[in-house]
Structures are given as structure tokens and as C-alpha cells.
Amino acid sequence: MFTPLGQTKSLTQQIEFELTKAIRTGKYLPGNKLPTENELCQIFNVSRTSVREAVKKMNAKGIVDVKRGSGVYVSEISIKNASENLNMFFELSSDEDVILQTINTRLILEPALAAQAAKFRTESQLIFLKDNMIAMYNCDLMNTKKETELDNDFHRALLSIANNKVLELLLSPIFNLMPKFKSIVYAKPTDGNLQTHKKIMLNHHENILQAIIEQDEQKATEAMRTHIIETQTNYSKSIQKK
Numbered sequence: 013m014f015t016p017l018g019q020t021k022s023l024t025q026q027i028e029f030e031l032t033k034a035i036r037t038g039k040y041l042p043g044n045k046l047p048t049e050n051e052l053c054q055i056f057n058v059s060r061t062s063v064r065e066a067v068k069k070m071n072a073k074g075i076v077d078v079k080r081g082s083g084v085y086v087s088e089i090s091i092k093n094a095s096e097n098l099n100m101f102f103e104l105s106s107d108e109d110v111i112l113q114t115i116n117t118r119l120i121l122e123p124a125l126a127a128q129a130a131k132f133r134t135e136s137q138l139i140f141l142k143d144n145m146i147a148m149y150n151c152d153l154m155n156t157k158k159e160t161e162l163d164n165d166f167h168r169a170l171l172s173i174a175n176n177k178v179l180e181l182l183l184s185p186i187f188n189l190m191p192k193f194k195s196i197v198y199a200k201p202t203d204g205n206l207q208t209h210k211k212i213m214l215n216h217h218e219n220i221l222q223a224i225i226e227q228d229e230q231k232a233t234e235a236m237r238t239h240i241i242e243t244q245t246n247y248s249k250s251i252q253k254k
Contacts, residue, residue: 023058027066030056032075035086046076046084111193114186115247119240121183122167126220126236127229129170137173141166141221148214153206160194166217170224193247209246216242 031052034040047055052063067084070076077085133141148162164187171183216239223232 023056023062024065024069027052027056027058027062028069031066031070035075040086042086042088044086045082046086048083111189112244112247114189115193115240115244117182118186119237119244121179122170122240123233123237125170125174125179125183126224126232128176129173130224130227130229130232132175133173133224133227137169138225140169141224144169145214145217145221148217153210156194157191159210160191163194163213163217164190170220193243212242 031046040046046052046067049060049063049067052058053060056063067076067078071078071084074087077087079085129137144162144166148159148166151159151162167187168184171180171187216235219235220232220239223229223235
């Protein structure tokens, strides 16, 4: 079932790789119990320490669940588990290119998301979006944390209208990255004026909302595309000022 261990990786890495491969190829299904620690030591001809470290790494990644007194089980696959791993990647990344790439990803996905929102929105969802706009207008200019939350809420509301679990998996971690992005842009606004920056952002949201109210899918698509391009430009200018 497992490939003999070689020398290109540490023993821990090789054990982790082989066990993960076995899970991915369906040899162990979600909920299945893996061989015991003693059995794995015999299979791989390694020490308990190597096996324990490999299992520990897999547990941290959400691939397996360690149940004391029972054993190690393949984790149930869920959107939540996958999303948590993506969240950790974005939170720990300090690469400016990662943020820029996430904005580029938004440029691909969110215009279509806005079109879906225009097509399927309900009256109660419109009320939420309108209230969100009012809250953003009234938010203290210096309260960037609250403004970022409200901005996020607006985009997450469009995501909820689409009701697509795959889009939720892809976009939720990206939306969680927005505070980091905002802190960079707010620290060095491209025109030196936070009030102007906020006015432009609100105008974009108003255009998106109006298109959704009118159920104009094309207009919503273009309004969102314009918004993300502005976001992309602001971020690029901000990191150039460093």
C-alpha cells in the first residue's frame, strides 16, 4: 500500500506524504481509522517519534483527527476545514504579491458574483445592503476597523445571495484578508486624503447596490469590475510608496 521510504525527505515528511497519498487515493475514507502507531512503525520501519510527528502535522492541517484512547481517524471533509487551512495561509503570509494576487482573484470572481446577486436578491437582502450603506456613510472616518467590517459585510452579503459553497470556500478567506489590505492602503492613501478615498469607495458600493436593486446583471458586473480595479490600483500605488 505504501511506497518504501527514500532519502530525499525527512522520515517525518515521507510518512506524512505516504499517509496523505493513501487518504487522497481513497485507501482510507473520511471517518476510517488509520493503522495504529505500532503498526505504522512496523510498516515504515521507523521510530515512534517519526510517526508521532507525521501524525501531528497531519492533525494540524485538518487531514486527520486524533482521538485519545481510540486512535487516528481520517477527518470528515468539509468546507469549514478547507476554509480554515486557506485562512491560515493568508494570515501567515507576509508576501505583498499574495495580497495583489487575491485582488486579481476578486477581479475574476466578484463581477460574476454581483451579477448573481442582481438576479437572485430578495427584498430582505436589499434591506440589509441598504442598511449597510447607511452604516458606512455614518462610520467615523478614523474608525478603520469598523469601516473594514462594514465593507466586508457588503461583499459577504453578495456571496450569501449566490448561495454557492465553492465560491464561499474561495472568497471567505480572501475577504478575511481585507483588514490587512486596508491597513496598508489607509496608512498611505494614494491621494493623501482619507475622506476622498472613502467617498470613492462609497460611490462604487452605491453603483453596485443600484444595479442589484434594478436587477441589472450587466450593470452589476461592470460596477463591481470598476470597484475591484480601483482597489487593485490603490494597493499597487500604496506598496510603491514604501
